[in-house]
Amino acid sequence: MEGAPPCAPAIPTGVATQPAIGPANTIRLTDPTDLRLQDGVTDILMDRIFVSAIEPPEEDGQAAAWWFVFRGMELLVAERGEQEAEIPLHGDLADLTVPPVRQNYLGALSGRHCYAVEVDPDFAPPQGLAFRGLRSLYGRIADELFVVAGRAAQIVEWDRTHQFCGRCGAPTEYAPGERAKRCPRCGLISFPRLSPAVIVLIERGDRVLLARGRDFPEAMYSTLAGFVEPGEALEEAVRREVREEVGIELTDIRYFGSQPWPFPHSLMIGFTATCATDEITIDGREIVDAAWFTADTLPPIPPKLSIARMLIDSYLAKHREEPLGQP
Numbered sequence: 001m002e003g004a005p006p007c008a009p010a011i012p013t014g015v016a017t018q019p020a021i022g023p024a025n026t027i028r029l030t031d032p033t034d035l036r037l038q039d040g041v042t043d044i045l046m047d048r049i050f051v052s053a054i055e056p057p058e059e060d061g062q063a064a065a066w067w068f069v070f071r072g073m074e075l076l077v078a079e080r081g082e083q084e085a086e087i088p089l090h091g092d093l094a095d096l097t098v099p100p101v102r103q104n105y106l107g108a109l110s111g112r113h114c115y116a117v118e119v120d121p122d123f124a125p126p127q128g129l130a131f132r133g134l135r136s137l138y139g140r141i142a143d144e145l146f147v148v149a150g151r152a153a154q155i156v157e158w159d160r161t162h163q164f165c166g167r168c169g170a171p172t173e174y175a176p177g178e179r180a181k182r183c184p185r186c187g188l189i190s191f192p193r194l195s196p197a198v199i200v201l202i203e204r205g206d207r208v209l210l211a212r213g214r215d216f217p218e219a220m221y222s223t224l225a226g227f228v229e230p231g232e233a234l235e236e237a238v239r240r241e242v243r244e245e246v247g248i249e250l251t252d253i254r255y256f257g258s259q260p261w262p263f264p265h266s267l268m269i270g271f272t273a274t275c276a277t278d279e280i281t282i283d284g285r286e287i288v289d290a291a292w293f294t295a296d297t298l299p300p301i302p303p304k305l306s307i308a309r310m311l312i313d314s315y316l317a318k319h320r321e322e323p324l325g326q327p
């Protein structure tokens with residue numbers, strides 16, 4: 001399937017605090033280290049404060065809304081120095097002088113409406129605003145908004161790439177009442193695309209198996225991951241990926257948690273597992289190196305708040321007394 005195995009840093013989940021929304025256009029940056037692992041990564045904030053919806057509100061347009069404006073995978077933000085950035089918060093998109101190519105209502109974050117907007121690839125940002133890659137904004141915009149931005153990116157991408165029916169080629173229409181597009185000629189329904197991928201932390205005794213992917217930054221090691229194939233259960237995908245990549249047979253596969261990964265439309269499903277033998281046979285294609293490490297001999301690992309890092313941190317919590325120095 002497309003892209004590298006999604007072992008790389010993903011978007012944040014598990015942040016248990018609500019956003020501190022102050023006066024219009026200001027929001028306090030949530031501490032990116034405020035990860036509540038004890039809540040589990042499935043206890044994501046989206047359930048608590050984001051209410052998904054499809055039909056836009058029938059309002060006068062005066063209430064300030066979050067506008068997630070995408071030019072490709074770049075998001076429109078107001079930068080506040082190097083550390084912080086803000087999502088535009090305005091009553092009307094016209095206030096921002098942003099001409100939408102397409103627009104979707106997403107729902108409400110803590111009562112504020114959220115919209116996903118696509119602009120032309122040549123569109124220049126308005127004065128005081130800038131387009132920045134979504135990944136680069138992790139830690140610069142509030143975590144709650146980053147999660148909604150990931151959702152917005154996927155809706156924009158789906159809308160952009162489903163303008164025509166995949167079966168008969170006719171122009172599609174929005175299906176009323178659901179997040180779907182419908183072909184008026186042949187009736188084909190197209191929902192936003194999700195590509196599930198499994199990711200697994202393998203432990204044996206006090207050691208953990210980490211691997212370096214072909215496309216990883218130099219020296220970084222992570223947990224094994226791969227896309228689920230059609231017809232495959234998640235546990236089967238875990239077994240197959242690990243067998244293919246490092247030649248190990250797993251036992252005791254347990255669900256850990258999940259995390260959306262909007263680059264462009266994955267859903268990471270995390271597991272832990274053990275194995276009977278520690279002999280590794282590297283496939284040499286997707287994986288260029290793999291080895292067993294202890295909590296005190298870890299190589300560089302993915303940054304915090306990816307599910308890969310959450311898995312590794314759960315291992316460290318059991319086997320290490322001092323916190324790891326890596327960000």
Ligand SMILES: [Zn+2]
Nearest residue numbers: 165168183186
């Ligand atoms: Zn059709």
